Structure formats: C-alpha cells, structure tokens
Amino acid sequence: MKRLKRAAPAAVAASKATAEAVHVASLQRILSERTAATKIQTAFRGYLARGALPELRRSERLKSMIEGQSVKEQAKIALRCMQTKGGLQSRIRGMRLRILEENQILHHHLQQKRHKEHDKFNASMGGEWHDGRKSKEQSEAIKQYKTIN
Incomplete structure (x- = not known):
C-alpha cells in the first residue's frame, strides 16, 4: 500500500x-x-x-x-465664350426677325403691285371678266337698262 x-x-x-x-x-x-x-x-x-x-x-x-489657377482661368474663358455666344444668338434672332418682317412687307408690296397691274390690264381689256352665259352685247344691254331705270 x-x-x-x-x-x-x-x-x-x-x-x-x-x-x-x-x-x-x-x-x-x-x-x-x-x-x-x-x-x-x-x-x-x-x-x-x-x-x-x-x-x-x-x-x-x-x-x-x-x-488650381489654370482651371479658374479656363472657367473664366468658358464663361466669357458662353456669354458671347448668347449675345450672338440674340443678335442673329433679331436679324432673322427683321429680315422676316422686311420679306413680309416686300411680299405685301408685290401683291399690291400685281393687283394694280391686274386692274390696269382688266381696264385696258374693257372692264372686268364675266363668267356668265350671256354675250358681251347682252351684258352691255342689261347694264344700260339698269342705268336708265
């Protein structure tokens, strides 16, 4: 043990x-x-x-x-260019509007001139053109009858 x-x-x-x-x-x-x-x-x-x-x-x-400084300069230049572009665009838009107005006025004058020439031509041809079935003599007789009565 x-x-x-x-x-x-x-x-x-x-x-x-x-x-x-x-x-x-x-x-x-x-x-x-x-x-x-x-x-x-x-x-x-x-x-x-x-x-x-x-x-x-x-x-x-x-x-x-x-x-940096160069980026600031580039930003200034870009801003100036955008302002110039905006000014040019507004000037061009104004010029286009003026040209459009002048063309409309010219077109109106040409239309008036054509109407005058057309009226002169009709007057030289002996009056207005009638589209009716009656002859010239019949139309003139009716016209004289109306002026007498």
Missing part, C-alpha cells in the same frame, strides 16, 4: 504534466491559427490598399487641378 501511496502522487503529477502539455499544444495551435489569420488579413488589406492607391492618387490630382 505504501507503494500505491507513492505511485499515486507520481501518477497525479504525470497526468497534470500531460494535461498541461496538451493544453500548451492546443494553445500553440490556436495561436498559430490566429497568427495565420492575422497574416492573411494583413496581406488582403495590403492588396486592397494597393488597388485603391492609384484611384486615390487620381482623385488627389483631380482635386489639385480643380483648385
């Missing part, structure tokens, strides 16, 4: 040592998994950052260009 008493503490110590070794091994495994996950995450974040870096550079370059 004495032997058992001596063996029991040794067995307990051995089992504790074994449990501790298993515990240390599992901790090392967990730590190595965490380390691997951290390395993977770091590599992936680096990949994303390398992809975003050119875009960030372009954005910064655009921002500096927008805030």
